Amino acid sequence: MTKYHAIRDQLLDRLDTMAPGEQLPPERVLVRELGVSRMTLRRATDELVASGVVRRRPGAGVFAVGPKLDTALSATSFTEDMRARGLRPGSAILSFERRAAGARIGRRLEVSPAADVVHVTRLRLADDEPMSIEALYIPEGTVPGLSPEDLENASYYDMLRTRYDVTIARGVQTIEPTVTDEEESDKLGVPLHSPALLFERTSWTAEGAVVEFVRSIYRGDRYQIRTELSVPQVAEPARGTTP
Known part of the structure; x- marks a missing residue:
């Protein structure tokens, strides 16, 4: 499994414990906690946005959508x-x-x-x-x-x-x-x-x-x-x- 896929799965595990509408920690916090580059984190987050698992609000952050x-x-x-x-x-x-x-x-x-x-x-x-x-x-x-x-x-x-x-x-x-x-x-x-x-x-x-x-x-x-x-x-x- 690539680093990128591992980070995506860690984010999915975190989202399982979050309520719909709850905000993910800021990018700088996740970079430090997960030990990855901003580029890798953004790529994983972009995939979650595309799949509808999270929603990005410009200027506000990334928020859990909840199960389909x-x-x-x-x-x-x-x-x-x-x-x-x-x-x-x-x-x-x-x-x-x-x-x-x-x-x-x-x-x-x-x-x-x-x-x-x-x-x-x-x-x-x-x-x-x-x-x-x-x-x-x-x-x-x-x-x-x-x-x-x-x-x-x-x-x-x-x-x-x-x-x-x-x-x-x-x-x-x-x-x-x-x-x-x-x-x-x-x-x-x-x-x-x-x-x-x-x-x-x-x-x-x-x-x-x-x-x-x-x-x-x-x-x-x-x-x-x-x-x-x-x-x-x-x-x-x-x-x-x-x-």
């Missing part, structure tokens, strides 16, 4: 997910409009390109920290009378059930890596071209009606995908038979 949030491959809302983690969910409406679906969104929602849809863009928050940008498309007939205030710090799924008597029965979701553009970086508070996860999801009712198409950009430094795997059990051949 696992997002399971399940049909739970952002609000339910954050509450289950003991975090306070929130959202800010970035845009709200009613417009014609157009060809691409029409295909996703299984409606005519001329059909009216509601397009909402929200900044999703956890304990007031930006986590994702969500673009939500809904057939107008599914949510008559919907207003921006209805979705401010509220769960869309909860509102569907309680106000519109609509329950989501199934969905199809894709996930792919991406990087943030200028606008996304500004809203999420991350550097330009930061790693991110792109989620696209279409959901249906039990009757087969499309309820939503969602396109979300999640911060790569705060999220990781978790999935449970099972190993198929192979039945043993009966005695006296050849496998």
Whole structure:
């Protein structure tokens, strides 16, 4: 193991004992404690910044970010997910409009390109920290009378059930890596071209009606995908038979 990798691992060990938002000691202190050059320390710190383990604030120092949030491959809302983690969910409406679906969104929602849809863009928050940008498309007939205030710090799924008597029965979701553009970086508070996860999801009712198409950009430094795997059990051949 190189000196640089050894220093990186020592910093990771230190971060395991730190709370999110806690500041690492100043560079001059770490150089003395770890017995390394400033160049080696900076290289190790730069890698931790790039991987999302710490955050550098110009003029202030380097701060622990805390563990990434696992997002399971399940049909739970952002609000339910954050509450289950003991975090306070929130959202800010970035845009709200009613417009014609157009060809691409029409295909996703299984409606005519001329059909009216509601397009909402929200900044999703956890304990007031930006986590994702969500673009939500809904057939107008599914949510008559919907207003921006209805979705401010509220769960869309909860509102569907309680106000519109609509329950989501199934969905199809894709996930792919991406990087943030200028606008996304500004809203999420991350550097330009930061790693991110792109989620696209279409959901249906039990009757087969499309309820939503969602396109979300999640911060790569705060999220990781978790999935449970099972190993198929192979039945043993009966005695006296050849496998």
